[in-house]
Amino acid sequence: MTPLDPNQVKERSEALLQSAKTVLGSWAAAIAAPAPNRIDVTLTPDDLERAVSTLVTARWGYLAAITGLDIGVTSGMLEVLYHFCSDAVIVTLRVQIPRENPAVPSICDKIPYADLYERELMEMFGITVTNTPSPTRLFVAEDWPEGVFPLRKDAPVQEPTIRA
Amino acid sequence: MQTQETEKKFIFPIGPQHPALKEPGHFEFTVDGEVVTAATVRLGYVHRGIEKAVETRNWVQNLYLLERVCGICSHIHATAYCLGVEQLAGVSAPPRAQAIREVISEMERIHSHLLWLGVAAHEAGFDTLFMYAWRDRETIMNLLEELSGNRVHYSANVLGGVKFDISPEQAASIRKGMDFLEGRTCHYIEEVLHDPALLERTQGIGTTTREQAEQWGIVGPTARASGVARDIRVDAPYGGYVQFPVEMVIDTAGDLLARFTVRLKELLECYRVVRTILENLPAGDLTVRMPRRIKAGETISRVEAPRGELFYFLKSNGTDTPERIKVRTPSICNWESVLKLAIGHQLADMPMLLVGIDPCFSCSDRMVIVNRGHDNASPWTWEQLRQYGIAFYKNARRGQ
Numbered sequence: 001m002t003p004l005d006p007n008q009v010k011e012r013s014e015a016l017l018q019s020a021k022t023v024l025g026s027w028a029a030a031i032a033a034p035a036p037n038r039i040d041v042t043l044t045p046d047d048l049e050r051a052v053s054t055l056v057t058a059r060w061g062y063l064a065a066i067t068g069l070d071i072g073v074t075s076g077m078l079e080v081l082y083h084f085c086s087d088a089v090i091v092t093l094r095v096q097i098p099r100e101n102p103a104v105p106s107i108c109d110k111i112p113y114a115d116l117y118e119r120e121l122m123e124m125f126g127i128t129v130t131n132t133p134s135p136t137r138l139f140v141a142e143d144w145p146e147g148v149f150p151l152r153k154d155a156p157v158q159e160p161t162i163r164a
Numbered sequence: 165m166q167t168q169e170t171e172k173k174f175i176f177p178i179g180p181q182h183p184a185l186k187e188p189g190h191f192e193f194t195v196d197g198e199v200v201t202a203a204t205v206r207l208g209y210v211h212r213g214i215e216k217a218v219e220t221r222n223w224v225q226n227l228y229l230l231e232r233v234c235g236i237c238s239h240i241h242a243t244a245y246c247l248g249v250e251q252l253a254g255v256s257a258p259p260r261a262q263a264i265r266e267v268i269s270e271m272e273r274i275h276s277h278l279l280w281l282g283v284a285a286h287e288a289g290f291d292t293l294f295m296y297a298w299r300d301r302e303t304i305m306n307l308l309e310e311l312s313g314n315r316v317h318y319s320a321n322v323l324g325g326v327k328f329d330i331s332p333e334q335a336a337s338i339r340k341g342m343d344f345l346e347g348r349t350c351h352y353i354e355e356v357l358h359d360p361a362l363l364e365r366t367q368g369i370g371t372t373t374r375e376q377a378e379q380w381g382i383v384g385p386t387a388r389a390s391g392v393a394r395d396i397r398v399d400a401p402y403g404g405y406v407q408f409p410v411e412m413v414i415d416t417a418g419d420l421l422a423r424f425t426v427r428l429k430e431l432l433e434c435y436r437v438v439r440t441i442l443e444n445l446p447a448g449d450l451t452v453r454m455p456r457r458i459k460a461g462e463t464i465s466r467v468e469a470p471r472g473e474l475f476y477f478l479k480s481n482g483t484d485t486p487e488r489i490k491v492r493t494p495s496i497c498n499w500e501s502v503l504k505l506a507i508g509h510q511l512a513d514m515p516m517l518l519v520g521i522d523p524c525f526s527c528s529d530r531m532v533i534v535n536r537g538h539d540n541a542s543p544w545t546w547e548q549l550r551q552y553g554i555a556f557y558k559n560a561r562r563g564q
């Protein structure tokens with residue numbers, strides 16, 4: 001396949017961004033454009049499943065990653081980002097959830113391979129992913145303490161001991 | 165493929181000892197006679213908590229940490245990180261640095277694909293090809309050492325550019341290396357396409373349709389072997405790839421043979437683009453000045469690693485340390501496909517199926533067979549499974 005020139009890439013990106021906006025428009029609480037090839041769509045946790053469904057039904061791109069984000073202890077919130085990519089365009093679905101009993105619905109029934117990403121999110125941030133097919137540990141050790149979620153900002157950090 | 169459930173079930177635990185890879189895994193294959201009926205994975209045996217560690221180090225220190233996510237594709241991790249940080253800081257590396265980054269990226273792909281060719285040939289029992297492929301790989305390792313002083317962590321990147329230049333003498337030896345490797349690669353393509361014993365292990369094995377590849381989220385050469393036209397270098401050209409584009413190699417067959425041909429043809433494309441860059445290397449500086457504190461903001465950086473799309477999400481809070489860095493490596497996408505593909509295949513095909521996605525196999529040399537049906541547990545090493553696979557196909561040939 002012959003590579004596209006930058007103008008063609010730009011044209012395609014604009015068309016893709018427009019179609020994503022059209023598809024997601026009705027669910028979005030807010031749409032931001034942090035970069036020319038990106039849009040961030042803020043959603044409520046209840047709308048997440050329907051938004052993902054519409055992207056999948058419209059065959060818009062693919063799920064590239066799920067990022068957990070601790071936006072600070074004082075805010076009392078955690079954030080989950082679902083990054084969808086198509087060519088050069090990235091659509092990020094952003095969902096904010098409270099730190100106390102945080103939960104998001106599983107999207108594995110729509111995107112089966114989200115399984116590993118959801119398992120990582122659960123153990124690193126202590127976010128419950130409801131109805132995920134295998135809620136077992138993926139990365140953290142068997143003897144890892146319950147209730148310690150390493151990527152949260154308030155997770156206890158042990159200074160490394162240097163052996164003499 | 166259809167599977168049959170009977171009472172005699174065997175579970176094969178494979179791993180977890182893969183100490184050289186970021187994703188060492190523990191697989192369990194449930195078998196019914198010769199046929200695999202279920203597969204699961206458990207990762208994280210050497211999880212080093214890099215995503216947490218980056219939050220306590222500054223932007224410059226993190227470059228060295230992230231380069232060590234992987235020992236095979238160290239440069240591409242650093243490149244993804246540098247591109248992201250530069251984007252946040254609002255600077256752009258000079259054209260010469262971008263071009264040198266691309267040369268090193270493609271040389272890294274060459275060494276990675278040749279490494280894979282050797283490993284895949286070895287798993288198929290074709291050790292002559294394994295030894296030749298790894299001998300030839302030394303050419304590229306020596307060239308990387310000549311450029312950077314290192315064989316593995318070439319550490320070419322700095323924030324805002326690259327550390328070293330490519331002198332005309334070095335360019336000449338790279339060109340010589342590319343000419344030699346191109347000849348060898350053409351020979352290997354002939355071998356892979358015509359050797360009957362290898363074809364038996366690759367043709368029609370592990371066939372993944374385009375729909376399946378998309379559904380399972382496969383990335384990189386494995387996806388392209390199933391006709392998924394997805395390559396970040398082409399879809400979203402970054403750095404030097406805008407000036408020096410590459411052509412995407414795709415195949416629609418979707419079997420192991422297609423994964424061989426896609427990777428081998430990508431090698432030819434690597435040689436071409438390295439030559440083109442060396443002939444047209446832009447003049448100018450190697451670095452631009454980078455601020456110590458990075459402006460607050462979020463960015464996403466995607467690059468094409470030898471195994472597929474590598475995804476970085478970076479968030480800065482305006483200080484000299486990052487707020488959050490998320491790394492999604494290509495292998496994590498591809499493990500899932502092995503689990504799905506395994507079902508319905510012969511146990512003897514497992515070594516080749518696993519190797520088809522290009523994981524690290526020098527490290528999975530530990531395996532246990534548990535015979536649940538007869539309660540006579542006996543340990544198997546990876547080597548035994550490999551030998552079993554080779555013998556299985558030899559016997560099948562004799563029986564014909």
